[in-house]
Amino acid sequence: MKTQDLIDRFGLTAAAGKDGTDREIAGGYCGDLLSEVMANAPIGCVWMTIQVHQNIVAVAVLREMAAIVLAMDNQPDPETCEKADREKIPILLYSGTSYELAGKLYGAGIVNKTAGE
Amino acid sequence: MAALKKSFQLKSRDFMHAGEASISVQNMLKQIGIEPALIRRVAICAYEGEMNAVTHGENGNFRIEVNTDKIILDISDEGPGIEDIEKAMEKGFSTATEEYREMGFGAGMGLPNMETNSDRMDIESEKGQGTRVVMRFSLSPGSRKNET
Ligand SMILES: Nc1ncnc2c1ncn2[C@@H]1O[C@H](COP(=O)(O)OP(=O)(O)OP(=O)(O)O)[C@@H](O)[C@H]1O
Numbered sequence: 001m002k003t004q005d006l007i008d009r010f011g012l013t014a015a016a017g018k019d020g021t022d023r024e025i026a027g028g029y030c031g032d033l034l035s036e037v038m039a040n041a042p043i044g045c046v047w048m049t050i051q052v053h054q055n056i057v058a059v060a061v062l063r064e065m066a067a068i069v070l071a072m073d074n075q076p077d078p079e080t081c082e083k084a085d086r087e088k089i090p091i092l093l094y095s096g097t098s099y100e101l102a103g104k105l106y107g108a109g110i111v112n113k114t115a116g117e
Numbered sequence: 118m119a120a121l122k123k124s125f126q127l128k129s130r131d132f133m134h135a136g137e138a139s140i141s142v143q144n145m146l147k148q149i150g151i152e153p154a155l156i157r158r159v160a161i162c163a164y165e166g167e168m169n170a171v172t173h174g175e176n177g178n179f180r181i182e183v184n185t186d187k188i189i190l191d192i193s194d195e196g197p198g199i200e201d202i203e204k205a206m207e208k209g210f211s212t213a214t215e216e217y218r219e220m221g222f223g224a225g226m227g228l229p230n231m232e233t234n235s236d237r238m239d240i241e242s243e244k245g246q247g248t249r250v251v252m253r254f255s256l257s258p259g260s261r262k263n264e265t
Pocket residue numbers: 034035036165169170173174194196197198199205206210211212213221222223224225226227228229247248
């Protein structure tokens with residue numbers, strides 16, 4: 001599944017990074033501590049977080065992520081959107097909880113192989 | 118083969134630019150054909166070192182060198198230094214302020230991540246004297262495919 005399919009299928013909104021929505025999703029991860037995510041999020045994943053600060057974009061780029069999802073209607077900071085546009089990292093908004101979206105992703109066959117691969 | 122070198126200045130608390138040195142290193146390693154698994158390890162170390170210099174340090178300096186047989190990341194700053202290195206290395210130990218924790222820092226995993234993902238890490242630091250972290254990654258022969 002590509003990020004664009006995820007948006008269409010589960011009703012997410014792209015707040016930024018719309019040029020990067022054609023990437024294939026290779027897994028999912030939930031986390032709010034940046035160093036923990038850096039160590040454990042699978043390469044190519046969709047990352048669900050409550051962090052809205054611009055630091056999340058570098059983590060996503062360096063971890064080669066497909067997209068960042070902010071659940072519960074959290075809004076990204078303006079600087080976060082500017083960076084995400086520049087780095088082509090989609091920032092997606094979801095009105096439900098991370099738990100709910102993670103369940104949907106898993107149900108759609110997005111499972112992690114091994115952590116970090 | 119000539120060594121490739123690049124360096125960056127890191128400004129304390131400059132979150133507008135924090136992460137750019139690491140991303141630039143990631144791109145450079147991709148360009149010269151380093152294997153993806155190694156790039157990912159270097160990316161983690163670069164990010165954690167860069168963020169520590171930006172959040173805990175002052176006047177950071179970030180240098181990378183790619184030789185035939187190894188990659189060296191050398192990240193130093195003139196900040197407050199680390200009082201107890203052994204303690205700082207413990208997973209979960211962090212002096213991050215509430216403000217930093219709200220930004221997602223403060224898991225106390227940066228230094229442990231750097232140690233796990235490098236082949237060798239050396240820290241020099243003293244209270245009031247700044248901090249220098251040098252990480253080395255060995256390159257197997259031929260891993261710099263697209264040499265310039
Ligand atoms: N460059 C530095 N200058 C001064 N102190 C440092 C420096 N790097 C690390 N430290 C000290 O070591 C502690 C542990 O660092 P580490 O990177 O493991 O965790 P952290 O930065 O607190 O949180 P995280 O990296 O998980 O966001 C820091 O909280 C800080 O007290």
